Amino acid sequence: MNILDIFQGISTLFVQEPKIAIFRIVLVVLGIFLVYLGTKGTLEPLIMIPMGFGMSAVNAGVLFLTSSTTGTIFIDPMLSDTDALMNILQIDFLQPIYTFMFSNGLIACIVFMGIGVITDIGFLLRYPFTSMLIAMFAELGTVLTFPIATAMGLNYGEAAAVSLIGGADGPMVLYARAAAVKTSKFHNISSREKLIFAVIANTLLCFLFPVAAPLFLSFFIGIAVRESGLDKYAKLIEHGFLYTGTFFLGLMLGVLCEASTILNPKVLTLLVLGMLSLLISGIGGILGGYIVYFANKKNFNPVIGIAGVSCVPTTAKVAQKEVHKAKSP
Amino acid sequence: MSYSFLIPLQVFALGFIISLGMAVLIKVMLFAIRKFSNEPAKDQNETH
Incomplete structure (x- = not known):
C-alpha cells in the first residue's frame, strides 16, 4: 500500500494533470492570502475570510471518488439530474446550501x-x-x-x-x-x-x-x-x-x-x-x-x-x- | 454598426428612459407628499 494513499489530498496531486495540480497549489496559497488581506482590512473581511478558507480547503481537500476519478465532497455545482442530485445532497456538505439557496437566488x-x-x-x-x-x-x-x-x-x-x-x-x-x-x-x-x-x-x-x-x-x-x-x-x-x-x-x-x-x-x-x-x-x-x-x-x-x-x-x-x-x- | 453593439445600446437607452422616469416620479412623489402633508420633513422613527 502506498503511504500517500492515506493522505489523498496529497496523492491526488500526483495523479491529476500537472496544470491542475499546480493550479490547486496556487489557489490554496491564494485562499490563504485572501484571508490575510481580509484580516488586514485591505479587502472586505466579511467576504474574503470565508471565501479564502473555502478556496484553500476545496483545493486541498481533493480525494479519490472512485479508483479513477478525483473530486471533493464539498459541492458539485454542475449536477442537474434529479436522482444524482438527491444522492449528492446527502453526501456533499455544502450541496444543500448551493441547491436550495444559491442556484435559485x-x-x-x-x-x-x-x-x-x-x-x-x-x-x-x-x-x-x-x-x-x-x-x-x-x-x-x-x-x-x-x-x-x-x-x-x-x-x-x-x-x-x-x-x-x-x-x-x-x-x-x-x-x-x-x-x-x-x-x-x-x-x-x-x-x-x-x-x-x-x-x-x-x-x-x-x-x-x-x-x-x-x-x-x-x-x-x-x-x-x-x-x-x-x-x-x-x-x-x-x-x-x-x-x-x-x-x-x-x-x-x-x-x-x-x-x-x-x-x-x-x-x-x-x-x-x-x-x-x-x-x-x-x-x-x-x-x-x-x-x-x-x-x-x-x-x-x-x-x-x-x-x-x-x-x-x-x-x-x-x-x-x-x-x-x-x-x- | 455591428449587432452586438446595437443590443447593449438599445438596453442602455431603455434603461436611461426608465431611470429618467423614476427620477421624475421621485420628484413628483416628494412634491405631492409635502404639498398634502402638514408634517415637517424630518425623521419620525417610532419604536415597535
Missing part, C-alpha cells in the same frame, strides 16, 4: 433584504437625477463588455450574463485626491417619504420587470422595515439574515473556486470578462462622478461616482474608507 434575496435595512435612500430621493446619472455611467462595463464577449465566442445570452457582472459588486480603490473635495450638505428626507417611495417603487418595478420581482420585494421590504421603525425586524434581518447570507455567500464563492472548474477555458473566459466588466464600470462610475462634479461647479464629491457600481455596498464602503483615510490627519 434565495441567498441573493436574503442579502438584498439586509441591504435594504442598512441602506439610507435619502441621497437618492434628494438627488434623483444625479443618482440615476451616476448609476447609468456605472453601467459602462455592461455596455462595452457585451460586444467583447460576443467577439470571444459567447452567445448573446452568455455575453449578457457576464456583462451584467459590471453592475455588481467589486472592491475598488480611488485616488485619494478625490476625497479632498468638499461636499454640500443635503436636507433630510423624512422616514415617511422614504417608506412611500419604497411602496410605490416596489409595485411599479414589479409591474415592469416581474422576472426581478423577488429582488425588488426583498430590497424594498428591507427599506420599509428600516423606515417603519420596526427595530426588532430590522435587527433580525441585519444581524440574522444579512450576515448569515453574506457568510455563506463568501464560503460558497471560495468553494466554487476549484482548480479544475476555473481551468475550464469557458470559465476562465467568463472570469476575465467579469473582471473587465467591473473595471470598465468602475471607470464609468468615476467618470460619472467627475461629470457631476464639474456640472455642479465643483460642489459634489466625485468619489460618490464609484459607489454607483455596486448593487451591494462594498464599493461605497471602500470609497468611504479611502475618503476617511485621506481626510484623517
Whole structure:
C-alpha cells in the first residue's frame, strides 16, 4: 500500500494533470492570502475570510471518488439530474446550501433584504437625477463588455450574463485626491417619504420587470422595515439574515473556486470578462462622478461616482474608507 | 454598426428612459407628499 494513499489530498496531486495540480497549489496559497488581506482590512473581511478558507480547503481537500476519478465532497455545482442530485445532497456538505439557496437566488434575496435595512435612500430621493446619472455611467462595463464577449465566442445570452457582472459588486480603490473635495450638505428626507417611495417603487418595478420581482420585494421590504421603525425586524434581518447570507455567500464563492472548474477555458473566459466588466464600470462610475462634479461647479464629491457600481455596498464602503483615510490627519 | 453593439445600446437607452422616469416620479412623489402633508420633513422613527 502506498503511504500517500492515506493522505489523498496529497496523492491526488500526483495523479491529476500537472496544470491542475499546480493550479490547486496556487489557489490554496491564494485562499490563504485572501484571508490575510481580509484580516488586514485591505479587502472586505466579511467576504474574503470565508471565501479564502473555502478556496484553500476545496483545493486541498481533493480525494479519490472512485479508483479513477478525483473530486471533493464539498459541492458539485454542475449536477442537474434529479436522482444524482438527491444522492449528492446527502453526501456533499455544502450541496444543500448551493441547491436550495444559491442556484435559485434565495441567498441573493436574503442579502438584498439586509441591504435594504442598512441602506439610507435619502441621497437618492434628494438627488434623483444625479443618482440615476451616476448609476447609468456605472453601467459602462455592461455596455462595452457585451460586444467583447460576443467577439470571444459567447452567445448573446452568455455575453449578457457576464456583462451584467459590471453592475455588481467589486472592491475598488480611488485616488485619494478625490476625497479632498468638499461636499454640500443635503436636507433630510423624512422616514415617511422614504417608506412611500419604497411602496410605490416596489409595485411599479414589479409591474415592469416581474422576472426581478423577488429582488425588488426583498430590497424594498428591507427599506420599509428600516423606515417603519420596526427595530426588532430590522435587527433580525441585519444581524440574522444579512450576515448569515453574506457568510455563506463568501464560503460558497471560495468553494466554487476549484482548480479544475476555473481551468475550464469557458470559465476562465467568463472570469476575465467579469473582471473587465467591473473595471470598465468602475471607470464609468468615476467618470460619472467627475461629470457631476464639474456640472455642479465643483460642489459634489466625485468619489460618490464609484459607489454607483455596486448593487451591494462594498464599493461605497471602500470609497468611504479611502475618503476617511485621506481626510484623517 | 455591428449587432452586438446595437443590443447593449438599445438596453442602455431603455434603461436611461426608465431611470429618467423614476427620477421624475421621485420628484413628483416628494412634491405631492409635502404639498398634502402638514408634517415637517424630518425623521419620525417610532419604536415597535
